[in-house]
Amino acid sequence: MPGAVAAVAASFTAAVGATITDIGPWYQALVQPDWAPPIWLFGPAWTIIFMLCTFSGTTAWLAARNSDAADTIIGLFALNGFLNLLWSFLFFRMHRPDLAVLEVGVLWSSIAALMVVSWRISRPAAVLLLPYLLWVSFAAMLNRAIVELNSPF
Template sequence: MWIPIAVAGGTALLLGALGGLMTPIGPWYRDLRKPRLQPPNWLFGPAWTVILALAAWSAVLAWGAAPDDAAHTRVIILFAVNAVCHALWSPLFFRARRPDWALVEVVFLWASLVALVVGLWPISPTASLLILPYLLWVSFAAWLNSAIVRLNRPFA
């Protein structure tokens, strides 16, 4: 059981570190017009830490509850697709400075989370429920992303 814990924990740490490195809070970001419900910048790091820890816990629970190789494969595919979608958003928004492209990408991230919730439920309802805070946060982040695009377009 140590291998799934190490893989899930390592992936969560990698995604958290990558997200932090790809999220420079510089003049470009500070100068964007943001909606009133924009959380303070300091909140994003702790929020993502909790969310990614819950996702890692979910992965470990789902792996342990998977009854056969097909279910193990499903768990790996669901989390791998989510990891790719997760890793793409910050570079698009912050590095490419394209909130409009990030808004398109966040649809795929959100869909990967819905797929996790639905796909994990038959394997482990608890693992599925642990993804809900991530889904809620990304839903809110998608709204923020949409508001930033609306308030600041066009992007070039």
């Protein structure tokens, strides 16, 4: 049951994020740094990350020793999903990469918090989040570069 709930939650977050993300004329007109990955890479990368988050959440939830620990994991994943969607909304819908670059620090911190709490419950669950933390670190650098190359917003 926890796996199904985690899969539905991750799928919902991914689907909402996909509807918020508009790789249309505005995004395509942005000056990108030379090291920016091709647009097609983002879909597969996020698919893998959401799968790993599903496995991590399920692993931590099943390993939780009591309902308080399980509730903490669920709450942190819910907060993280909200922050993930907020970043997409700021960047792609509001066309405010400058605000998104500030918010990505909060998103990154929520992943770090998930890893710390998960580590106490299940080390494999925490390790499964490492690619997410690394990808968001890279995305933060890319977001910052886009702001520097395209300001003001």
